[in-house]
Amino acid sequence: MNDLAIIQKQLQTHSGITIQSLNELELYKNKFFLYRGNIVLVYIRDQYSNSKNKKHREYKYHITNCKTLLEMANNDRFDRYVISTRIDGYFLINLRDVETHKLIKKGVVEHLNVCKNCLLKLGYRGYKNHKEDKNIYHNFNFNDFLKENYTFFKQQPKYNNFNAPQDEYTKDFEQISYSFRAINDWRCSNCGIGLENNKEFLDTHHINGIKSDNNLTNLECLCVCCHANKYLHDHMKKSKKYATFINKLMKGGKTK
Secondary structure, three states, rough: OOHHHHHHHHOOOOOOEEOOOHHHHHEEOOOEEEEEEEEEEEHHHHHEEEOOOEEEOOOOOEEOOOOHHHHHHHHOOOEEEEOOOOOOOOOEEEEEOOOOOEEEEEEEEEEEEHHHHHHHHHHHHHOOOOOHHHHHHHOOOOHHHHHHHHOOOOOOOOHHHHHHOOOOOOOHHHHHHHHHHHHHHOOOOOOOOOOOOHHHHEEEOOOOOOOOOOOOOEEEEEHHHHHOOOOOHHHHHHHHHHHHHHHHHHHHOOOO
């Protein structure tokens, strides 16, 4: 078995580990990610589904430092990513309800597509336009990409995607949230609106997007409106809670 065949066999596992910053990764020849000298792919393990129509957001896996990853990092959302050594397009994910955030399925193996912005940055096989170069996107195979850009890599580390923290609230989060909002005098840290008499409309927001990270530096006291305006939180604007807050409190001026 030659070196490339050995590497390909190693990459078929579900290996992976949580990462907190792009600085942990090395960009080899400005093409693909290395972690401690080993080639890896980057993706979001905890994904969200709409239980009503059984559809979930189309998450991608990343092969290079594209504008999507930079945007997530700049908005303190990079902690949601994990790295994987799997190259067949299938990844271990957890499915959660987009409205309730409750776990629907845990440890599901699903197929993901490559990020189009990664292909664009690399100019892979002449990829220049998301609309015109659909065939390049749909036919992308990381195994072929590896062959075309092959260099010998060391043996992969034996990590498991389950090492990543679960993207769910801790059992004591309700008490933590109450205490945190009380310390902040039931006031939104962004717009300053007081909600002491309407506590249910004041949220505790996790800045990095990891619901299990209750470090005080990762928490932010926000009214429903400001919370919904945060990066990747537009879905909140469709909730009854948001509509009630806007129509009955904001417009009616019933805040303290």
